[in-house]
Amino acid sequence: MEEVSTCLPMTEDVAWLRVDEAAEVGRVRRAATGLAERLAFPGSRVAEIGLAVTEIGTNLLKHAVEGQVLLRSVRGEHRAAVEVLAIDRGPGIVDIGLAMSDGQSTTGTLGLGLGAVARAADRFALSSTRDRGTVLTARFRSHRREADLDDGTTAGLTRPLGSEEVCGDAYAVRRAPGRLTLMMCDGSGHGPLAASASREAVRTFCALPGGGPPEEAVARVHEALRGTRGGALAVADLDLVARRVRFSGVGNIGASVIADGRKRGMVSVPGVAGYQARTIKAFDYDLPPGALVVLHSDGLTERWQPDDDLAEQPPLVAAARLLRDAGVRRDDAGVLVAVAR
Template sequence: MEAVNCCLPVTEDVVWVRVEEAAESGRVRRLATNLAERLAFPPTRAAEVGLAVTEIGTNLHRHAVEGQVVLRSVRGADRAVIEVLALDRGPGIVDLDLALADGQSTTGTLGVGLGAVRRLADDFAITSRRDRGTILSARFRPERRDADDDVSASGLTRPLGGEEVCGDAYAVRTAPDRLTLMMCDGSGHGPLAATAAREAVRVFCAEPASAPEEMVARLHAALRGTRGGAVAVADLDLVRRTVRFAGLGNIAASVLADGRKRGMVSVPGVAGYQARTIRAFDHELPPGARVVLHSDGLTERWTFDPELVTLPPLLAAASLLRDAGVRRDDASVLVASS
């Protein structure tokens, strides 16, 4: 399912691969190389992407527990890049500096490939905690150059096991001193749920900017004739330091700040079918706060973790999905910095 950033690149989670057998490393490499070719990467750069992904997959197989690789395409107006995300529940890396040195391998880490992956990638980020696991992201542009992306919000979607498409989707609109987030969890799963979620993204991006409760009402009207779903919109005012939130259905939303997780309230209903009332609520947005939206593919029982306000948004989203995700449903999570 596409995760759309209005005015920023469009991100698509192309495939999730669980790396438990040695053969999966080769599969991940082939998928990554094919993606690079589809995005018109030069052959040399496509080979570098394949090498980096091979290192990631091989070391997940050798050292990690429940290792997974996510391949993502990030398409802008004039270029497309590849983003690789790896996450596991393994023993973690005791000494990241040592592990990132080329040629180093320590039992219980991702191993010798980390230094090579960081060197080949244009952007690289990693977090690892003992007995909890490791998460890394690596971004590859067609032509090598220094990082130039300021990513203030990032998310992740994962389909229900056995499904090829995710019925959840999110989008982000940007304006000076403002971020507006939208998430839709299409009812059920599979192609019909994905169709509803895509329609919510289309309308959110096409309609003029409006208050969250007005946008939710528009989404409710737009989803008539589809399977419908849960929708939510959060508007972050970075000057007034407030977030206005409106939700219809079971999209969970929280503000993370001052060592606490503060929930934001959605009202009962199903967009496209039933909405007795649509209300918005205002919340404080302290400096440095994070705003998190997620579908019911994640349990709401997760608690505040200081890393969630310091990690890059994508790694924070991946951490939440790994630790709070449930396997019986589509899942999506969106994290925004403020």
Template sequence: MTTATCLPLVRDEAWLPVEETAHVGRARRTATALAERLGFGATRTAEVGLAVTEIGSNLHKHARQGVVVVRSVRGERDAAVEVVAIDRGPGIGDLALAWQDGQSTTGTLGVGLGAVARLATSCAMTSRLGMGTALAARFAPTTDWAPEWGEESAAGVTRPFNGEDVCGDAYAVCRRGDRLVLMMCDGSGHGPLAAAASDTAVRVFHDLPALPAEEVVKRLHAALRGTRGGAVAVADVDLVARTVRFCGLGNIGAAVVTGDRKQGMISVPGVAGHQARTIRAFDYALPDRAVVVLHSDGLTERWGPDHGSDLVVDPPVLIAATLLREAGVRKDDACVLVARPT
């Protein structure tokens, strides 16, 4: 029997706008409080605070509509703090130069990028002139230690509805031998009851054995009875055959995306946990250098391959962040999951 390896549990703890000086301190305090909760030592917690101060200060100085997302990343034994910064600034023309110490011109994140990269366990950035910049920095408990899960082939970002503390959308990813299985649930409505439905879907998905995508959706439909229910989708990626078997119930958006083409994938009408007349899967080709994207209806469908990130080289978390920045215009919970099959 093939053993399933689930990606670490990532929780977006706080979405923090950075539009004035006081917001920088709030981002620092949120990140260091999370580090303390995860058991970081005093020195490492202070290093996280220094890096977040640099990130936030440069968003305030150089960007427009800057946001810092503070995230917890938990595996079976390990935990890390992750910070994702997203802006609609002028963008950076020379990323290699921006990483060098001493660079502080308008359009860069500023003089602190070199320090951020040195303090972080991993750090990456993407930028597009005229569109903005996204940066992701992950901090393990010590600077010379790598988390147990290594480099992920998939990553997601969630954003709660304005005024809510929790997001009603959730996702999960499992690796089963030569297959990468993605799941997303958009709990009906928003707030704690929507989050309870999507959390149930994540828990059940993690406990299921290897099953066809349509059977997984059937199991999720049954498990969500008694909850608010929601839209669910499963994408089963065959890494050898280079195909995607997709089954969606409700309005989860899904696509296979290359540098110049977006191939939408079909979901059928229904609400998991309440109504499902037909549950059906569809098969799609997975070209080389393609990514698989799932997103909730907190994003408009009107986005294309050129949405502000490099699909070939950028980490999935940065692709998800830039896609949320460009398409997450609806007043609703929002969730994006991006997988780069390798």
């Protein structure tokens, strides 16, 4: 019997916005409220998002170093959400509990108004490390009584190179009972043609019948990428019952299992999906409960090592920390994280 699986919800990274001048706080607010309006949020919810994002942007301006806001849309079949990510390299928050109290401020990043932001959001997370910076994530559904769009076990991020408007990296997640299947594609080069290749990889992957092995998915996507720029490609199939991950990759997609504070790399074979992939293999790895599975493009260095608490973070926070700490500036960057609950 064919496995029932879905790629929904789909997440789009709409805009990365730096916050290093006062005028940029207003720019972030307008972009966030404009996104909520395009997703048909009611006016009262749009206003709440505007206030929350203004608070986030103001505190980045006051306290952050290299502060940025990422605005994202999360779309299901009939519902959508706005997701806001704030990331910086500031001094960090010494006492998060105190910072969450109303009326409190801190010499670290994002100290004022955190409690109000958390109350306005439907999903909120915060991670701060002294002298390394802070990551804040907040998801806003259109109506507070709606069920969430996913269970929070996976999250990905993409960031385009420099002034490029589109990122050549893309990812997708298929969900089925007891199983997660992750796909990451790094389109060759950067810009619109690289993005076109990675979008085709996502489209093909999500259209595949469920239940097939990852090496078969890689082979099918490889064929679909002929006529595009091609790229690096990897698929990881997480069996949450048998506690195994089967991985197949072509090219330089970094892939790891993080468990017990240790990072175990997974093996890709040489090649370029869409051009040359003479050998497509799959390898099996243990998947302990609570382990993280990480896929990333070469926009992140493979030399990163997990912090002691990385596996304890929500996947979106973990992805943001990896992008901040391991991301290099000379290429598009994409990272996808799943927790094996």
